[in-house]
Amino acid sequence: MELLFQLGGETILVVIDGKDVKFGSTEYGAALADISQLKLDYIGVCREFPDLETASDWKEQACKRFKDKIKSMKTEDEIADYIIKELAGSGYVPKFKRRKGFRPVKL
Secondary structure (H helix, E strand, C coil): CEEEEEECCEEEEEEEECCEEEEEECCCCCCCECHHHCCCCHHHHHHHCHHHCCCCCHHHHHHHHHHHHHHHCCCHHHHHHHHHHHHHCCCCEEEEEECCCCCCEEC
């Protein structure tokens, strides 16, 4: 399953394959990356997980919590709904949801 988001002039792609979630840009040649490869906002992480504010390894712990949350979900739709909710709260505008073999659905 693929999700497309808009943030300013940039289009963000999220690919969900079972419990594997990859993030990337739709720019030519852009590679997909695991959450641990992304630049996370310290203030946003501390807002979500206040206990990580004083942790020196805050990024690693935040990535682990995200992966654990994804593993606890049963379906790709449940994962997609969670990602849409989380990214929409950070200013990303959900545009499309596309399932393999189906036409995109406008969100």
